[in-house]
Amino acid sequence: MKLLLRIIFAGAIAGGLLYFFWFKSKDSNSVISDTVTSEKVDMSSTMATEGSTMNYELIPRDEIYDDNDSLARATLQVIKERYKMYFESFVKDLRTSNIQVVFCWLTTEIGDSETKVQKVGKKYIKELCAANNVIFLDFSEIFMPYKPQDITYMPVDGHLREKGAELVANAMAKVIKQYTNSKSTQTFPDAGRPALFGDFEPNLDEIRDGGKNLPYRIKTNSQGLRMDYELTFPKKKQRVLLIGDSGFFFPFLDNDKTGTAKIQAIFPDKEIVNAANWGYSIDDYVTLWNERAKYIEPDIVLLQSTGDDIADQFFSHRLKYSRNKENIKPTDIEKAYYKHYSDMQMGK
Amino acid sequence: MTQEEVLAHVTEIFKTVLKKEQLSLTPETTAVDVEGWDSLTHVMLIDAVETHYKVKFKLNEVIKFNNVGDLCACVIKKLSA
Amino acid sequence: MLFTSFSFFIFLAIVYVIYWSLVKFRKAQNILLLLGSYFFYCAAAMPQNKIAKLLFNFRFDEAWYSFLKGFDESKWHMLQLLLLLWLSSSFAYFMGKTIGRQKKETTRKWLMALSATVHLGVLCYFKYFNFFVQSFVDAANTLGWQIIFSPEHILLPLAISFFTFHVLGYTFDVYQETYEPADDYIDFITHVAFFPQLVAGPIERAGHLLPQFTNKRTFNWERMESGISQMLWGFFKKTVVADSIGKFVTYVYANDATSSGSNVILATLAFTIQVYCDFSGYSDIALGCARLLGFELLKNFNFPYFSTSLTEFWRRWHISLSTWITDYLYMPISFNKRSWGKWGIVYAAIISFTLSGLWHGAQWTAALWGLMHGIVLGYEVLTKEVRKKWSQSVPTVLYSVCSAVLVWLFWGLSQLVFRSGSITKLNALWARICSESLFTMPYFSSVKDGLMWGGLLFIVEWIQRKKEYGLDLQNTNYMIRWTAYAAIIVIIFSSDNLNNQNEFLYFQF
Numbered sequence: 001m002k003l004l005l006r007i008i009f010a011g012a013i014a015g016g017l018l019y020f021f022w023f024k025s026k027d028s029n030s031v032i033s034d035t036v037t038s039e040k041v042d043m044s045s046t047m048a049t050e051g052s053t054m055n056y057e058l059i060p061r062d063e064i065y066d067d068n069d070s071l072a073r074a075t076l077q078v079i080k081e082r083y084k085m086y087f088e089s090f091v092k093d094l095r096t097s098n099i100q101v102v103f104c105w106l107t108t109e110i111g112d113s114e115t116k117v118q119k120v121g122k123k124y125i126k127e128l129c130a131a132n133n134v135i136f137l138d139f140s141e142i143f144m145p146y147k148p149q150d151i152t153y154m155p156v157d158g159h160l161r162e163k164g165a166e167l168v169a170n171a172m173a174k175v176i177k178q179y180t181n182s183k184s185t186q187t188f189p190d191a192g193r194p195a196l197f198g199d200f201e202p203n204l205d206e207i208r209d210g211g212k213n214l215p216y217r218i219k220t221n222s223q224g225l226r227m228d229y230e231l232t233f234p235k236k237k238q239r240v241l242l243i244g245d246s247g248f249f250f251p252f253l254d255n256d257k258t259g260t261a262k263i264q265a266i267f268p269d270k271e272i273v274n275a276a277n278w279g280y281s282i283d284d285y286v287t288l289w290n291e292r293a294k295y296i297e298p299d300i301v302l303l304q305s306t307g308d309d310i311a312d313q314f315f316s317h318r319l320k321y322s323r324n325k326e327n328i329k330p331t332d333i334e335k336a337y338y339k340h341y342s343d344m345q346m347g348k
Numbered sequence: 349m350t351q352e353e354v355l356a357h358v359t360e361i362f363k364t365v366l367k368k369e370q371l372s373l374t375p376e377t378t379a380v381d382v383e384g385w386d387s388l389t390h391v392m393l394i395d396a397v398e399t400h401y402k403v404k405f406k407l408n409e410v411i412k413f414n415n416v417g418d419l420c421a422c423v424i425k426k427l428s429a
Numbered sequence: 430m431l432f433t434s435f436s437f438f439i440f441l442a443i444v445y446v447i448y449w450s451l452v453k454f455r456k457a458q459n460i461l462l463l464l465g466s467y468f469f470y471c472a473a474a475m476p477q478n479k480i481a482k483l484l485f486n487f488r489f490d491e492a493w494y495s496f497l498k499g500f501d502e503s504k505w506h507m508l509q510l511l512l513l514l515w516l517s518s519s520f521a522y523f524m525g526k527t528i529g530r531q532k533k534e535t536t537r538k539w540l541m542a543l544s545a546t547v548h549l550g551v552l553c554y555f556k557y558f559n560f561f562v563q564s565f566v567d568a569a570n571t572l573g574w575q576i577i578f579s580p581e582h583i584l585l586p587l588a589i590s591f592f593t594f595h596v597l598g599y600t601f602d603v604y605q606e607t608y609e610p611a612d613d614y615i616d617f618i619t620h621v622a623f624f625p626q627l628v629a630g631p632i633e634r635a636g637h638l639l640p641q642f643t644n645k646r647t648f649n650w651e652r653m654e655s656g657i658s659q660m661l662w663g664f665f666k667k668t669v670v671a672d673s674i675g676k677f678v679t680y681v682y683a684n685d686a687t688s689s690g691s692n693v694i695l696a697t698l699a700f701t702i703q704v705y706c707d708f709s710g711y712s713d714i715a716l717g718c719a720r721l722l723g724f725e726l727l728k729n730f731n732f733p734y735f736s737t738s739l740t741e742f743w744r745r746w747h748i749s750l751s752t753w754i755t756d757y758l759y760m761p762i763s764f765n766k767r768s769w770g771k772w773g774i775v776y777a778a779i780i781s782f783t784l785s786g787l788w789h790g791a792q793w794t795a796a797l798w799g800l801m802h803g804i805v806l807g808y809e810v811l812t813k814e815v816r817k818k819w820s821q822s823v824p825t826v827l828y829s830v831c832s833a834v835l836v837w838l839f840w841g842l843s844q845l846v847f848r849s850g851s852i853t854k855l856n857a858l859w860a861r862i863c864s865e866s867l868f869t870m871p872y873f874s875s876v877k878d879g880l881m882w883g884g885l886l887f888i889v890e891w892i893q894r895k896k897e898y899g900l901d902l903q904n905t906n907y908m909i910r911w912t913a914y915a916a917i918i919v920i921i922f923s924s925d926n927l928n929n930q931n932e933f934l935y936f937q938f
Contacts, residue, residue, distance in 0.1 A: 009907070021922070207680045215676045215677075
């Protein structure tokens, strides 16, 4: 009898734990699902696409830009096209509402540290902007006179320090002044507006360090945006929206030290809003815009992107970092390149 | 000197140093058995014993004392040398 | 290789299975542990090293390929590290045998001096070379001499402070004839490299650990359960409590010029919780892990924050280090100065603790931390009778609680000194405390999780204070035990901190 009780109890405990772990593995943000899916090569991925049971762990980057590899060239073409598609649909959307869009080329990989990804990307994006009549703002010139350690957290990390953020803010202020009378024509009814305009957890106040031991304090408002006040409607001041990846997110800086805050300090009569986030690429800006950010009703949109966003369009990167992982479907050329790339990693 | 005599003297010395009115030591007594006898007072006790008998211990002798009995035996050895 | 990483689990599981299947072959078991420990050392010592990263992720074919592919820096660094550990332990074994054979006192003394010089010399070179030269240069510069010094890039080998003290202690014991020289070479170098205690203690003694290697192992289910539960408890402390607090503390201390005084105080007190959970958590994992393999390591923490005096504190905090310092530094010095009476003890305490501070880090703040402790310990020795009278004139509970709080606050103050890392930063932080920002609201929201778990921890450990460790449920009903284990597992794996592993604080030693 006692033994039976013991067995039943053990079963209950084991059952509870199993349920807990099963539940956790469903949450893709949890480290357990990471462990479950990424540690053992033979297991089929829960993030598999279209019936494929392969686990796409590798993320090629510079290799795609190899001119001597014909498969790479074809793949590069594919991802460039994808970037173009998103870019143009985004710009078109903004234009229909009379929103002034400015493209911001913001990277600290300049001069001697300019990578091929950035070189190729810059040329392509510059052409894209020209073809679509979008202003191309190049921030490389303002960074040139400085040593990397003075404006970024190098050698630990390449993101901007407060000094770098200040430089960015001053340059952007000049541009914003030019469009100070710009006004968007699109408004939304209050009923249709979502509760969140950004992808951050609302009402956050915590210290993060991004895994680099560079802690910073991040605060968000109830609307999921990294700001210290709430946005009200109908708007009474001109609204400027910054959208992009970690370059515009200003990691490792407290709210009041980010570029956003510095621009806000220069323009107390405007509302400077930032919806940028780590690891986003062009497809994320578009989906974020459509689902949430457009309801902010900005008059000016500063779109920050770099050559990295083109490289990020490779499907295995999107599978890991996109805000819409579930809808990523690789093309055949990309799948072929993936196999080719992983073969290279084994043999090389 | 016999071990009992040495033990009796040592007990008195311990009582003085540790400021105790009552104390009973046997050859098997160790530091854990006596309240107040710790690494801090240990050295003071050794010093007091040395002064009383006018002998000098060496560090590697003191280290080998596992109990009061070892201390007494060492004293006797030094006195008869 | 972090103790709380998935790879370590796999490593441990593999070693465990092979190890116990070889239970009849003691020699083979030891060799397995030796190889496993050297493998572990490589993976743990150089997390940024390319080859180590591959080993750590079990990509053996790639690691082997990288290793063969020509003479690159990663390979060289790794070899240097292994060589250092191996040579250090081999040298100690050899010296142990040599000293043991010698009968003449003067020769023994010279051999001991040689041994100490080599071991400490190596330690000092790797750890303190830059520090000493820089300090000399700074002093010279203030006196007017212009000396340019660019610090040599000396990579501090992981664990060097730990295994150096381990083998040095062994050599002292042989010299003082309190331990027989080790007979078996493999057993000896294995016990030095034994991975649970290699990288952050406890600092073992040959007398305690080596016999466990020369004896046969026996499998025991209770010990397995105890080992796992202690590991779980360590994981809980480290990932749930310590990591919740770490970011806030780093944030406040990094912004030493602008953090509010109240934040500095909150961060410092929170840091006392973090450092306890981090370090004792690690020790729990080490002890639990060793127990799974049939070994008992030295108890390193005994609920230190329940101490009612600093003297008691040092019998409960980092016990393996304080006993090492007591046996090999404090004893000789205090014995030497025994004619000074109480002042000899004070003198010995101050020197021992200041040096112990330096062991923790090559900074003046570390030495200052040690000095502070030495002085207060001296104070306690000199005021023993007075304090006894005080304790008898007030209710015991009141006295104990007040004493414990005072000890904890003093510890917090010394941690402020230690954590600041440099005298300039210390001054900056102190200036913040003495400014009006002291009266502003600190960022409680950033540490509320950590503090809440810390509070729970305090309660559990208070209830368990007579036990070996917080989750020691040896004689309790199985229902309570299993529920407790399940609860801890759920708590650990629910924690957000698992995503962002922070290095154990004591790894840098």
